[in-house]
Amino acid sequence: MHSTPSRCQAMARPPAPGSVIVPDWHESAEGKEYLACILRKNRRRVFAHLTDLSETQPGLLERPVLPPPVAIDTASYKIFVSGKSGGGKTALVAKLAGLEVPVVHHETAGIQTTVVFWPAKLQASERVVMFRFEFWDCGESALKKFDHMLPACKEKTDAFLFLFSFTDRASFEDLPGQLARVAGDTPGVVRMVIGSKFDQYMHTDVPERDLTAFRQAWELPLLRVKSVPGRRLADGRTLDGWAGLADVAHVLNGLAEQLWHQDQVAAGLLPDTSENSPS
């Protein structure tokens, strides 16, 4: 097991936050106009395969459709969410999709995927791109019991999200192992680390100095999310879609930034910074 990253696998250094995607654009008047198509009556829309954003509620056949003057390109990415059993993978994906986060933990019985659309504005060209993230989440015991699961999740994935919980030290210590096991043989794929339950910092098992050490050793983007229940609309039941988006915008922007940057490097449009890194 590698406890430190092996340099030969070093990939393009992650772009500085805010260098690729305009941060906080989603809060501007223009951004809100685009975001309106992934919401309906202040609720996040659920995307299925046939969804058309001009309709009430979308499915897999569906996708956000913007009025012609603002029609934009869609960039699709597959993202595999990895982390310890019971660590909140399903809950994180539900939060990103604006869905109800289950109160009780239920082991995920296999692979499940969730589609999240996210419009973002590029710094360089000032273009708006609709990002389509397909999150792949797999229950840990299914992953262990069935050999075909992990390869299916890793196949053609564009990014790995590694999840740990601020209230579970073991999940943090498991990260190097996870990184090696899951993403060790796929260099050049975006890797991001997310710490959940950051709101419970009073009880944190992962002090700041450990995070700093981890960042220095791995040079991976590390984001934090809170796990407080989402704000509700006036009816007291329905999740407030706008408030939910504000809670996860930094994660979606972070992903968009890494993935867009990786595509640019792969297309030879940007210098690969890994060539300069010591080997």
Place this chain on the structure above:
Amino acid sequence: MGEEGTEGTVHLLCLAASSGVPLFCRSSRGGAPARQQLPFSVIGSLNGVHMFGQNLEVQLSSARTEDTTVVWKNFHDSITLIVLSSEEGTSELRLERLLQMVFGAMVLLVGLEELTNIRNVERLKKELRASYRLVDSFLGDSERIGDLTQCVDCVVPPEVSLLQEALSGFAEAAGTAFGSLVASGRVVAATESWWRLGTPEAVLLPWLVGSLPPQAARDYPVYLPHGSPTVPHRLLTLTLLPGVELCLLCGPRPPLSQLDPQLLDRWWQPVLDPLRTCVPLGPRALPAGFPLHVDVLGLLLLHLELKRCLFTVEPSGDQEPSPEQRRRLLRSFYSLVTATHFPPEPGTPEDKVEDAAQRAQVPRACYLVSGPEEPGTGWRLVALQLGPRRLLLLVSAQSPTHGLRSLATHTLHALTPLL
């Protein structure tokens, strides 16, 4: 029967039969999952009394206290399930079938081998956690009834042939004979092979899909309790529209990634309009505008040979009682008529004890008035058996009792082309 506000509790216990070690306990209160746990001593006593009987070659199957019914069932000499229910209108029949569904759910997600050959109790406990969600869905209130009738909950879309065609084509393109289209956990259309799936998987698979939170797609390993209890298959689900899911049962191929948006578009965009009509169909079950008498407040139609059923409490939705109460009334009435008046469905083990003389005396219809006995009050429940079909209706209090039978006969004739 039918009083509102009573908080019935259901406790389900699962133990390793040989050691008596509890594998899991699940509870519900007032129709919703609850954390409440029975004390270990109670669990031990309940298992002990069952084991005591077994050692004397006495099969203890059920018991009743003032407010609680208890049912025990042993599966493959390896797993003991015990259920205690203080829900109003509960019956042994309901609880026995509940246990069968629960064991089916355990096999579906864990496999029979793990359950009959327990090598590591702790590992089994961990694995069984994957079945909690499905198991919980049987303990709480459901809009569906397949758990009780052991028939597949179905809905009838207006343009079924177009959907059927797309489904068969898509399943073939995906390399499997087993495909179905499921709306809110009820089957809209299925391929011939899917319809040939045995009990309980035919009921369990759509039920599982309907009890999971929305996901764009899934790839779940499943063991078919009847057809393939030890070799897992893959259940692939693809959400076409919110609440409308395409389900495929297959072997190692195709990979989930192969069923991409382009392939889905090719097969399903042309039938998008008929597909949309399925979205609101779930609890309604019948196509919009289907003519039903205004007095009908709910219906359950069973086809006992096909093992399919239609269940809805939506007609005249603005009237009393509430949908939850209508469902409870029909569920209790189903248990009652099935346990006492009508012969068991063909194919059930009880079939064997039946003799020809009994068959000749089988009633064709029966009714019951629920609530106060004054004239013009109390909901009417009527059941009618005709050939392979059995119809149960919940009828408003205004409806005269002498007209119930003709109302039921008319309704059954109108529904016959649908199921």
